[in-house]
Amino acid sequence: MTGRGRELADVLKQRRVNVACLQETKWKGNKAREIGEGYKFYYCGSDGKRNGVGVVLDSGMKERVTDVKRVNDRMIVVKLMIENKVVNVVSVYAPQTGCEESVKEKFWEEFDCMMMGIPEREDVYMGGDFNGHVGRVNDGYERVHGGWGYGVRNREGEVLLQAACAFDLAVVNTWFQKRDQHLVTYKSGHHATQIDYLLIRRNQIKSVKNCKVLPGEDLVSQHRILLADICLTVRLNKHKDRPPPKIKWHLLHKEGYASEFREIVVNKMIEMGDMEGMSVNECWKEMADCIRSVARKVLGETKGKRMIDKDG
Structure with a gap:
């Protein structure tokens, strides 16, 4: 060499x-x-x-x-x-x-x-x-x-x-x-x-x-x-490039979805009661988690090309 x-x-x-x-x-x-x-x-x-x-x-x-x-x-x-x-x-x-x-x-x-x-x-x-x-x-x-x-x-x-x-x-x-x-x-x-x-x-x-x-x-x-x-054979991860799930917020433009979403969110907020003693960030996190949870249930999520509907 x-x-x-x-x-x-x-x-x-x-x-x-x-x-x-x-x-x-x-x-x-x-x-x-x-x-x-x-x-x-x-x-x-x-x-x-x-x-x-x-x-x-x-x-x-x-x-x-x-x-x-x-x-x-x-x-x-x-x-x-x-x-x-x-x-x-x-x-x-x-x-x-x-x-x-x-x-x-x-x-x-x-x-x-x-x-x-x-x-x-x-x-x-x-x-x-x-x-x-x-x-x-x-x-x-x-x-x-x-x-x-x-x-x-x-x-x-x-x-x-x-x-x-x-x-x-x-x-x-x-x-x-x-x-x-x-x-x-x-x-x-x-x-x-x-x-x-x-x-x-x-x-x-x-x-x-x-x-x-x-x-x-x-x-x-x-x-x-x-x-x-x-010939080196490798198995590709089919889900490698799949985007993360996203809430289908666009469905709020439809009255039926909007009414159900609004009603459940209001009821959840009432159940939560006051947030005395909690910081602003803690209050916001509690409310945001509640809203997202209801949205997933009412509106559904997307997962790449595969759609998950609330009626599916």
Whole structure:
């Protein structure tokens, strides 16, 4: 990512990407910055020489950010509020195969804590370099592995699938039958593997319309962009823009309504008696409440397009 923020923004705009998860950014600090074309980059890094993760949001999405949780230089969670839906965008960078076992164990412990901190009712969209192979077949993991992976499963891939089962997350890029060039996420010389994955809640798998690798994009030399088309469904509040109820005062122009209103108000005032000992404001409030109460009963109220008549 060093010195390539603008180039990344251009690629995202060209591909019409709303949200992007980045790994091995090697940016130091816990900050957020504009990178051009309306995109904003939320990132978390340590020394600027290794690791580092981040999430890039377009101009519309960045306005919906409610919280950013920077777990460490391998995990970041950006929480969005989209209409009435809470969405967690997670970027993850797992330890490489050659790392010490203690480093890997610590990573998965922190991963578990991060996931347990996200309520089940909230959506999760996770993009990550997991440095593991889930393999082409899905034996034993049919619920989270779609059966269209690449290569042979290794130990790191097994751990990823176990974590997916624990939190009921589907490995999205194994659910679409693609040619190898659209499955391979990392290629160096003759070495081709699938180590980058997109994970979402298993019950949301139908919201993903397509998922594939873009082999021709030269933004990075070895890793390839994994792109998914996701349809986010939100339920709109039908009563959100409904105006508050209003008393239909215009009916006082009709003699029948006016006579009934006047008679009831006078009787109510007589029942109230004198207001000795009350302040002017208290007297006025008492009388106003009485008048409005009678008006609602006699004249009725409106509620947006729906009318409530006193005879209804």
